[in-house]
Amino acid sequence: MAAPLPAARAVANATGDAPSAPAREPLARLAQVGKTFQNGVEALRAVDLEIRRGEFLSLLGPSGCGKSTILRLLAGLANPSLGRIDWPATEHDLGFVFQEPTLMPWANVFDNVWLPLRLQGQSRATARPRVEEALAQVGLSGFDRAYPRELSGGMKMRASIARALATRPALLLMDEPFAALDEITRMKLNDDLVALKCELNATVVFVTHSVFESVYLSDRIVVMAPRPGRVVAEVAVPAPQPRNEDFRLRAEYAELCRETSRALHRAMGAEPAGGETGSQ
Numbered sequence: 001m002a003a004p005l006p007a008a009r010a011v012a013n014a015t016g017d018a019p020s021a022p023a024r025e026p027l028a029r030l031a032q033v034g035k036t037f038q039n040g041v042e043a044l045r046a047v048d049l050e051i052r053r054g055e056f057l058s059l060l061g062p063s064g065c066g067k068s069t070i071l072r073l074l075a076g077l078a079n080p081s082l083g084r085i086d087w088p089a090t091e092h093d094l095g096f097v098f099q100e101p102t103l104m105p106w107a108n109v110f111d112n113v114w115l116p117l118r119l120q121g122q123s124r125a126t127a128r129p130r131v132e133e134a135l136a137q138v139g140l141s142g143f144d145r146a147y148p149r150e151l152s153g154g155m156k157m158r159a160s161i162a163r164a165l166a167t168r169p170a171l172l173l174m175d176e177p178f179a180a181l182d183e184i185t186r187m188k189l190n191d192d193l194v195a196l197k198c199e200l201n202a203t204v205v206f207v208t209h210s211v212f213e214s215v216y217l218s219d220r221i222v223v224m225a226p227r228p229g230r231v232v233a234e235v236a237v238p239a240p241q242p243r244n245e246d247f248r249l250r251a252e253y254a255e256l257c258r259e260t261s262r263a264l265h266r267a268m269g270a271e272p273a274g275g276e277t278g279s280q
């Protein structure tokens with residue numbers, strides 16, 4: 001599983017321009033990964049995907065194209081049917097944030113965030129500084145004794161993110177975490193996630209259906225075609241991080257949204273046998 005990874009190549013943007021993003025060291029890599037479930041559903045076919053240290057990478061594609069399956073494979077919750085996943089031996093540590101906050105309703109916020117540290121054998125007292133730090137990072141200081149039923153949807157998601165951050169993971173996997181939230185809460189959480197990602201210098205793989213969200217958050221967007229899921233385009237978002245509301249108003253943002261939207265439309269029409277690959 002743990003072969004050394006080669007240096008990253010720079011990314012060309014979706015218009016085929018010269019490489020614009022700085023090269024980053026690879027953290028994990030899927031090589032020719034295929035996944036066919038026991039019921040015969042071919043969810044992924046020949047997926048090549050490199051995840052680079054410190055980047056915010058979004059997986060964008062239609063429902064059922066295998067985005068969640070890629071996260072599950074990276075998390076080790078399922079195995080590829082074909083191909084391989086390479087991780088550096090020392091850093092196979094990750095946090096997972098699901099679409100639903102999946103908090104334990106009978107436990108308060110502290111105990112929910114403590115859970116992954118508890119599973120590592122840390123007592124409540126030992127874990128306390130780290131839990132409090134994670135709660136501060138997501139803006140939930142002072143809510144440690146609250147129960148999930150006492151929190152808004154956005155706060156539940158913040159608690160869920162704090163739980164994923166508690167172990168200081170090398171890689172944060174986020175599966176449409178804000179999809180169920182209202183637009184205003186979603187934009188606020190987008191802003192906070194961008195700031196948090198920069199503060200932690202974290203590597204994030206983020207699944208979304210939203211072109212706008214993917215452009216706002218990402219350093220790089222991987223566009224996938226419908227089943228069997230394949231990577232058919234990549235869009236580099238070279239705007240500096242952290243971003244703020246000003247970025248949403250810039251012509252560059254609008255152009256990147258158009259470019260990503262076009263790549264997604266082409267992906268929707270991609271033939272199952274292959275067709276469009278690489279940058280567009």
Ligand SMILES: Nc1ncnc2c1ncn2[C@@H]1O[C@H](COP(=O)(O)OP(=O)(O)OP(=O)(O)O)[C@@H](O)[C@H]1O
Binds near residue numbers: 070
């Ligand atoms: N355990 C499973 N057994 C059989 N089929 C599965 C299983 N998990 C996922 N699939 C199928 O694999 C395909 C890819 O599913 P996946 O959830 O990865 O897609 P997705 O792109 O994340 O979709 P969405 O955006 O709707 O969440 C779908 O057709 C799904 O029905």
